[in-house]
Amino acid sequence: MQFLQQLINGISWGSIYALIALGYTMVYGVLRLINFAHGDIYMLGAMFGYYVAVFLGVAEHASGVRVLSVVLISMLGCGLIGVGIERFCYRPLRKAPRLAALMTAVGVSLLLENGGQLIFGADPKFFPPLIHTREIFRFHEIVLNNIQLMIFAVSLLLMFLLHWIVMKTRMGKAMRAVSFSHDAAGLVGIPVNRVISFTFFLGSLLAAAAGILVSLSNPKVEPLMGIMPGLKAFVAAVLGGIGNMMGAMIGGLIxxxxxxxxxxxxxxxxxxAFAFFILIFILLYKPSGLLGKTGPEKL
Amino acid sequence: MRKFLLVLAVGMGLVMGCGKKSDDVKIGVYASLTGNTATFGESMRKGIELAFEEINAQGGLLGKKVRLIVEDDQSKPEEAKTAVVKLIKRDRVVAVLGEVASSRSLAGAPECQRSSVPMVTPASTNPKVTEIGDYIFRVCFIDPFQGEVMAKFAYQTLGLRRVAVFTDVKNDYSVGLANYFEKTFLELGGKIIGEESYSEGDIEFRAQLTTIKSQKPEAIFIPGYYTEVGLIARQARELGFQGPLLGGDGWDSPKTVEIGGSAVEGCFFSNHYASDDPASVVQDFIRSFKEKYGEVPDAMAVLGYDAARVLADAIHRASSFQGAKIREALAQTKGYEGVSGRVTIDQNRNARKAAVVLKIENGRVKFFKRVEP
Structure with a gap:
């Protein structure tokens, strides 16, 4: 009985990791860059959600339109910030050694965390309960509430949407081409910069969505909330095979x-400790991850 | 040689310039003005500032104006240590006030002890803090007492027999409180079922709470800080736990009720003072605090104020700014009428005083019971 409840808790918590991990994996796939600032974009999503909700006066039992507008505005905001970070921090370094870009990513992450403390204040804020928590299922000791179910459903929906964009649209095809080779993609007329911007936009949208979903079930937001989930999602992305979207989802859930x-x-x-043990174990015995392809490293 | 003399002369000039007698006396404060428990630090600073403003208005200490030097430790123990070193070595303060959190006082206190600078902590309740040395004092009660109060309260007043404990393992305060609660509760004949833990900064507690709930306790004792308590309460209720939640003075912040909402209704926690206590010393303090800051002081502000007042009282009695003399006088503090109760410093440099148990009702914190030592 208790095990089933724990499984429900785990799946809803893992969906969040999966959403963040998707952003890591997409950026890595296209740029071969671990964007360490990604966890902080997740924090910004939650923060923006908080401010937009307060600004619009959205409280408990708000209408669907207003809740949706809070979510969309903060996702859009984060998407633009993601694009901005790529444009001003990573693009000038694209031809530089990969370590330089990686260090810049760590720097951007610190900037967002400490800048966040300066701008938003360090004390935790209460995220308004946009959606009232309701039990929708109860069997003996097992409780499932609407928010847990929603987190899972929305995550799944976003993941399939992303899969569709990458696999079926023109832009997705361009993304895959750029991921294969920047130079070759450029030669056949694919606007590489625009494709990379779009990748950051999508990844940041997902991180923002994760931030808001978390805030709905754990309504406390603060500027350092992105550090741990960011790291864990990174482990999840590596676990699933970095660069592989399905792998990121599975890694997140695991x-x-x-x-x-x-x-x-x-x-x-x-x-x-266990989370990082998984990381070490994977790096030692299956560095390409569960679903990752092993191939010659190309530089 | 001439060059050497010149350097010497300039050097002496600098030293003498620094040694110039001034008309004010410096007292250092280290507090968590930013970081995880920023509201604690802010409240404490406000209480201390108010105290010295009043003291300065009445002519200062031994004829000198008090100048406060406030250092922020970002809610981190390692920063607390640096802050204290800065206060002592750079600013040469005569005494240090701080910190709220035990883990940070434990980091700062050894520096004060080493330099023989008296330190008074307003609110660190872990016994280890004053065990560091004879220059370290506190004006609050200690965890054994607070743990005992809540254990007795749970057993005798609420009639509980099966209680689970949910501890913040990263926090000396929380671990200490949990141990003393368990010890007393077991001695009384109660049962501790389920001991689970979390870490400061967590937001997801459902896994541990599910385990706790499956043991069917009547109540959960959560000796944590306000930053996590609200979320823990919410998630416990979501999982269907109905019993009361109990806690210590770490709950004392408007954030507990703001984040916890209806989930913390009917819960109890022990504290240093109650703002609806009718005693005139309490109401007078609340009035002047409200005039200055426009808000009702919480316990940390009260303890900050009391710590500053007790220190000032000791300096008056010592009629000296020497560390050793202030230390002597502090150790002899007896029956000082503070806002948080009558403060007597015992031989272990801890304050003996009463605790209050507060209840959360209709989103407000209400005085429930006073427990004498």
Whole structure:
């Protein structure tokens, strides 16, 4: 009984990791860059959600249109910030060694965290409950509420939407081409810069969505909230095979479920240790990840 | 040689310039003005500032105006240590006030002890803090007492027999409080079922709460900080836990009710003071605090104020700014009428005083019971 409840907790928590991990994986696929600022975009999504909701006066039992507008405005805001970060921080370094870009990513991450503390204030804010929590299912001891279900459903929907964009649209085809080779894609007339901007836009949208979904079920937002989930999602992306979208989803779910099981049955003290143990294990024995392709490293 | 003399002369000039006698006396404060528990630090700073403003208005300390030097430690123990070193070495303060959190006082106190600068912590309740040395004092009660109060309260007043404990393992304060609660509750004949833990900064507690709930406790004791308590309460209610949640003075912040909402209704926590206490010393303080800051002081502001007042009282009695003399006088503090109760410093440099139990009702924190030591 308890196990089933833990499984529900784990799946809903893992969906969040999966959404963030998708952003890591997409950017890596296209640029071969681990965008460490991605976890902070997730924080910005939650922060923007908070400010837009307060500004629009959206509180409990708000109408669907207003809730949706809060979500869309903050996603759009984060998308633009993601594009801006790429334009001004990563693009000038595209021809530089990869380590330089990686360090810049760490720098951007620190900038967002500490700048966030300066601008938003360091104390935690209460995220208004846009959607009232309701039990929708109860069987003996097992409780499933609407927000947990929504997190899972929305994550799944966004993931399939993303899959469709990448696999079926022209832009998606261009993204795959750029991921294959920047130079070759440029030679056949694909606007490489625009495609990369679009990738950052999509990834940041997903991170913002994850930020808002988390805030609905755990309504506390603060400027440092992105650090741990960012790292865990990075582990999830590596676990699933970085660069592989399906892998990121599966990796996220595995991370969420295993974390919940570790803190539920062993001790929460080992939760983070376990996550990074997975990372070390994967890097040692299957560096390409669960679904990743092994191939010659191209530089 | 001439060059050497010149350097010497300039150097002496600098030293003498620094040594110039001034008309004010410096007291250092280190506080978490930013970071995770920023509201604690801010409140404490406000209380201390108010106290010295009043003291300065009445002519200052031993004829000198008090100048406060406030250092922010960003809610981090390692920064707390740096802040204290800065206060002592650079600013040469005569005494140090701070910190709220035990883990940060534990980082700062050894520096004060080493330099023989008296330190008074307003609100660090972990016993280890004053065990660091004879220059470290506090004006609040300690965790054993607070843990005992809540255990007795749970057993005797609420009639609870099966309680689970949910501890923040990264926090000395939380771990200490949990231990003393468990010890007393077991001695009384109660049962501790389920001990789970989380870490400061977590937002997801459902896994541990699911485990706790499956053991069917009557109540959960959560000796954490306000930053997590609200979310823990919400998630516990979502999972269908109905019993009361109990806590310590870490709950004392408007954020507990703001984040917890209806989930913290009917919950109890122990604290240093209650703002609806009718005593005149309390109401007078609240009035002047409101005049200055436009808000009702929380316990950290009150303890900050009391710490500053107790220190000032000791300096008056010592009639000296020497560390050793202030230390002597602090150790002899007896029956000082503070806002948070009558403060007597015992031989372990801890304050003996009463605690209050507060109840959250209709989104407001209400005085429930006073518990004497």
């Amino acid at each position: 991370m969420g479920i295993s974390e919940v099981l570790v803190s539920g049955y062993i001790s929460s003290t080992y939760r983070d």
